[in-house]
Amino acid sequence: MNITTRGPIGPVGVITPWNTPFMLSTWKIAPALAAGCTVVHKPAEFSPLTARILAEIAHEAGLPAGVWNLVNGFGEEAGKRLTEHPAIKAIAFVGESRTGSLITKQGADTLKRMHLELGGKNPVVVFEDADLDRALDAVIFMIYSIKGERCTSSSRLLIQDSIRAEFEAKLVARVNNIKVGHPLDPASEIGPLIAKEHFDKVTSYFDIAREDGATVAAGGVTLGDAGYFVRPTLFTDATNQMRIAQEEIFGPVLTSIPFSTEEEALQMANDTQYGLTGYVWTNDVTRALRFSDQLEAGMIWVNSENVRHLPTPFGGVKASGIGRDGGDWSFEFYMEQKHIGFATGAHKIMRLGA
Numbered sequence: 489m490n491i492t493t494r495g496p497i498g499p500v501g502v503i504t505p506w507n508t509p510f511m512l513s514t515w516k517i518a519p520a521l522a523a524g525c526t527v528v529h530k531p532a533e534f535s536p537l538t539a540r541i542l543a544e545i546a547h548e549a550g551l552p553a554g555v556w557n558l559v560n561g562f563g564e565e566a567g568k569r570l571t572e573h574p575a576i577k578a579i580a581f582v583g584e585s586r587t588g589s590l591i592t593k594q595g596a597d598t599l600k601r602m603h604l605e606l607g608g609k610n611p612v613v614v615f616e617d618a619d620l621d622r623a624l625d626a627v628i629f630m631i632y633s634i635k636g637e638r639c640t641s642s643s644r645l646l647i648q649d650s651i652r653a654e655f656e657a658k659l660v661a662r663v664n665n666i667k668v669g670h671p672l673d674p675a676s677e678i679g680p681l682i683a684k685e686h687f688d689k690v691t692s693y694f695d696i697a698r699e700d701g702a703t704v705a706a707g708g709v710t711l712g713d714a715g716y717f718v719r720p721t722l723f724t725d726a727t728n729q730m731r732i733a734q735e736e737i738f739g740p741v742l743t744s745i746p747f748s749t750e751e752e753a754l755q756m757a758n759d760t761q762y763g764l765t766g767y768v769w770t771n772d773v774t775r776a777l778r779f780s781d782q783l784e785a786g787m788i789w790v791n792s793e794n795v796r797h798l799p800t801p802f803g804g805v806k807a808s809g810i811g812r813d814g815g816d817w818s819f820e821f822y823m824e825q826k827h828i829g830f831a832t833g834a835h836k837i838m839r840l841g842a
Contacts, residue, residue, distance in 0.1 A: 496524030519818035608764030612642035618769035687716035690739035764804035
């Protein structure tokens with residue numbers, strides 16, 4: 489008789505980013521606790537308050553002391569201590585691909601299990617037979633909402649050349665109409681970037697785009713003297729080899745790239761180190777199935793923005809990560825399987841040397 493059981497892997501380290509910090513913390517911590525693990529949570533240094541509130545709520549609800557532990561600090565110190573500590577059996581990390589690679593190296597000596605949800609340079613592919621008004625809404629929403637500061641943002645627009653001029657003209661008008669302001673002002677549609685370090689990174693791509701030969705069709709400027717506000721930006725006349733098409737900017741910046749054929753669109757969509765999400769707009773169901781099957785991404789939406797059924801697997805391929813979150817998919821990472829074989833009848837045992 490064969491029995492397979494599952495048990496908690498042990499203490500796990502959870503390292504979360506500053507974008508949507510409350511949500512992403514719950515994604516990692518809830519299944520870890522449900523699996524029976526204890527948790528050491530290190531939030532990003534830019535977003536410590538929601539992590540503290542979460543921990544306080546858990547303890548007030550009766551979670552025993554020592555089950556959910558909160559450690560604040562910088563990645564180079566507190567994060568490194570966590571990824572190298574022999575008592576920590578696994579690391580669940582959300583953040584940049586470069587940092588994911590670094591913490592994997594740090595955990596190698598203690599053979600830590602790694603769950604990595606990393607960066608993306610996600611394509612949204614719009615074919616000429618798409619519902620262009622709906623596609624336009626989705627393209628705008630998936631890069632400019634939350635200021636583009638999320639891993640699933642569609643930062644590359646691959647647009648079929650037969651509809652390119654009309655689509656880009658409408659896109660420019662809409663982008664220029666987005667209201668930038670204080671995040672607590674109900675009239676604001678997007679607010680400031682997270683911090684000066686990130687602000688400097690995002691704005692550096694304005695000059696990079698011009699140097700590489702792209703056109704700044706909208707935005708490309710900062711706003712005001714206080715805070716880290718930038719105008720939503722659109723680059724056109726771009727190629728897929730430009731840095732603005734290959735590097736994760738993580739801001740309200742969209743790069744538009746034309747294509748002629750389905751084959752060309754697929755080649756460009758896959759020509760990146762990342763593979764988190766992809767978005768496809770077409771009214772040809774056969775094309776949608778064929779294209780999504782060959783698109784190198786962990787998650788793909790057809791004729792939709794990021795509308796997700798939460799129990800489905802969330803995660804990427806290539807430099808966009810290892811592992812999946814969501815529903816039952818979350819538990820495998822936090823648990824170990826054990827096989828036990830019972831003899832249920834008379835079995836002959838080999839008596840070596842008898």
